[in-house]
Amino acid sequence: GYATSTFGKWGMGFFDTSGSPSNQGVDHFFGYNCQRHAHSYFPTYLYDDKQPFLLPGNDGKTVGKTYAQELIQNDMIRWVREHADEPFMMFYAITLPHGRHEIDDLGIYADKSWSLKQKSYAAQVTRIDSDMGELVDTLQELGIDKNTLIVFTGDNGSSFNPKSDIGKLFEQSSNDLRGYKRGMYEGALRQAAFARWPGTVPAGRVDDQPWAFWDIMPTFVELSGATPPPGYETDGKSLVGYLKGGPAPKRDYFYWELHTDAPIQATRFGHWKAVRNGITKPTELYNLQSDPGESNNVAAANPNLIAKAEQIFKDAHRPDPNWPLTGKSEAHAKSAVAAWALTRERVKQEWAPPGAVERPASGTSSTPQ
CATH class of the missing domain: 3.40.720.10 (Alkaline Phosphatase, subunit A)
Structure with a gap:
């Protein structure tokens, strides 16, 4: 060993x-x-x-x-x-x-x-x-x-x-x-x-x-x-x-989740990157190949990609009572x-x-x- x-x-x-x-x-x-x-x-x-x-x-x-x-x-x-x-x-x-x-x-x-x-x-x-x-x-x-x-x-x-x-x-x-x-x-x-x-x-x-x-x-x-x-x-x-x-x-995607005051999520699949700065916030979408600085949110023009990103957010998240997506637990x-x-x-x-x-x-x- x-x-x-x-x-x-x-x-x-x-x-x-x-x-x-x-x-x-x-x-x-x-x-x-x-x-x-x-x-x-x-x-x-x-x-x-x-x-x-x-x-x-x-x-x-x-x-x-x-x-x-x-x-x-x-x-x-x-x-x-x-x-x-x-x-x-x-x-x-x-x-x-x-x-x-x-x-x-x-x-x-x-x-x-x-x-x-x-x-x-x-x-x-x-x-x-x-x-x-x-x-x-x-x-x-x-x-x-x-x-x-x-x-x-x-x-x-x-x-x-x-x-x-x-x-x-x-x-x-x-x-x-x-x-x-x-x-x-x-x-x-x-x-x-x-x-x-x-x-x-x-x-x-x-x-x-x-x-x-x-x-x-x-x-x-x-x-x-x-x-x-x-x-x-x-x-x-x-x-x-x-x-x-x-x-x-x-791999199919990368997934990130961070629990601050308002939990935030992100996923990367291929050259696409989606960010959601809170469960009630709209999902943003960026093309990292042409826009690595994430300055041009193209979510409105790509509803199918937004749907895919939000499905990844749902599938990749592992529910835990200590880390709810609605915000910090009281405990x-x-x-x-x-x-x-x-x-x-x-x-x-x-x-x-x-x-x-x-x-x-x-x-x-x-x-x-």
């Missing part, structure tokens, strides 16, 4: 739930086990597996003395070295360059005539680059890089309003795509990615055929030879042939308010979980064996 690990941010469930990393096939976890907690890059604590440990000199409110990403990166490199002689699968959920845009070293941006937030964001992006470089260097040093597939991507398209301070400085709208994070237009959904597997993934190949992150699971299932457990379901398609130089897998709304209130109170108190320990200086695991 494979040794498995996750580093960075885990947001699928706390340790006493079915969503805990240890209940999801993860042998080793290191980082934040909370989306809200991960907004601080100088938190009062992190987790080494289930064991919380303290970060000296941090209050969780400001730039402190111990940069979380440094510890996460170091533990990741340590784990790769320890498992270099066996098959492994690692999910590296790097928090950078997410808000609050904090970093321990502004580096080459320190003297720029930018705001501190702009400098910090740029330094975070550069830090990702150097950290990924260290990972590749380590794989090469260990002699396993040609037998290791790396897939690198983000979790959304443009992150900022083009009119914001970061959006303007870094020209977030320069891709000529409409929208940004938390939307259903291409500027929010399209995300570049790269795959590295020397000798297997064709070097230098650049391709614009679409695929989706839900294709990663069936890809890894095929590569590992694993037998999916009973009840395994996926909307994804294996990318193995595509990664080796073939065409992207064919969900209350739990979100309560969770953020608790987070703010804990930040004010410079809280750490009961049982948090001092981490050994050597960086070895503090989890009892």
Whole structure:
């Protein structure tokens, strides 16, 4: 079998739930086990597996003395070295360059005539680059890089309003795509990615055929030879042939659904893209081949395509009482308010979980064996 690990941010469930990393096939976890907690890059604590440990000199409110990403990166490199002689699968959920845009070293941006937030964001992006470089260097040093597939991507398209301070400085709208994070237009959904597997993934190949992150699971299932457990379901398609130089897998459509205050949906079939910004809103239609910026809504001229898109919205949606298309459920709304209130109170108190320990200086695991 494979040794498995996750580093960075885990947001699928706390340790006493079915969503805990240890209940999801993860042998080793290191980082934040909370989306809200991960907004601080100088938190009062992190987790080494289930064991919380303290970060000296941090209050969780400001730039402190111990940069979380440094510890996460170091533990990741340590784990790769320890498992270099066996098959492994690692999910590296790097928090950078997410808000609050904090970093321990502004580096080459320190003297720029930018705001501190702009400098910090740029330094975070550069830090990702150097950290990924260290990972590749380590794989090469260990002699396993040609037998290791790396897939690198983000979790959304443009992150900022083009009119914001970061959006303007870094020209977030320069891709000529409409929208940004938390939307259903291409500027929010399209995300570049790269795959590295020397000798297997064709070097230098650049391709614009679409695929989706839900294709990663069936890809890894095929590569590992694993037998999916009973009840395994996926909307994804294996990318193995595509990664080796073939065409992207064919499918009937892509489907997206996002639950903000008003749930929104989108589908792409062929070169057509449909967007519905709320269950009571009209469905919009765009021809991505001639209009990738989604500036010309051609819904009125294509009633048959609108009917097809709305049928996809109906067929692809999986009803769940926690995520109704009519809006946030009362229980969900209350739990979100309560969770953020608790987070703010804990930040004010410079809280750490009961049982948090001092981490050994050597960086070895503090989890009892």
